[in-house]
Amino acid sequence: MARLIDRSIPKFLLVGVGNTLLSMALMFLLEGLGYWPSTAIAYAAGAVMSFFLNRRFTFHSEAAFLPSAVKFAVNVAACYVLAYALAQPAAGWILGRTAISALWQERLAKLGGMGLYTVLNYFGQRFFAFRSVS
Numbered sequence: 001m002a003r004l005i006d007r008s009i010p011k012f013l014l015v016g017v018g019n020t021l022l023s024m025a026l027m028f029l030l031e032g033l034g035y036w037p038s039t040a041i042a043y044a045a046g047a048v049m050s051f052f053l054n055r056r057f058t059f060h061s062e063a064a065f066l067p068s069a070v071k072f073a074v075n076v077a078a079c080y081v082l083a084y085a086l087a088q089p090a091a092g093w094i095l096g097r098t099a100i101s102a103l104w105q106e107r108l109a110k111l112g113g114m115g116l117y118t119v120l121n122y123f124g125q126r127f128f129a130f131r132s133v134s
């Protein structure tokens with residue numbers, strides 16, 4: 001367990017707070033575009049910010065820029081698709097029999113997707129995109 005949890009977590013979470021604020025603001029500002037476009041645009045903007053901050057500040061990566069950028073992009077895309085593809089039907093299943101409107105079900109699905117994305121993304125960045133070879 002100690003191998004999974006280390007001192008990079010607080011730094012990752014700090015970067016994530018900024019990323020989340022930016023992504024959430026964009027996601028809800030763009031909700032008229034629909035579920036997938038609003039979340040995709042928001043996450044793309046947050047990902048650019050996170051790449052630079054997590055590469056240096058969180059994981060102190062010395063890896064070559066282009067290969068780490070490609071790995072980061074693959075990780076972000078995989079985490080995004082998996083988290084939001086799971087969150088949307090889960091929210092519908094959990095909330096579908098309630099009086100909560102479709103708009104609020106979608107909003108709650110987005111929040112659930114954010115949480116799942118964060119967990120998946122941390123491990124993907126730490127052990128794949130910015131993994132130290134030493």
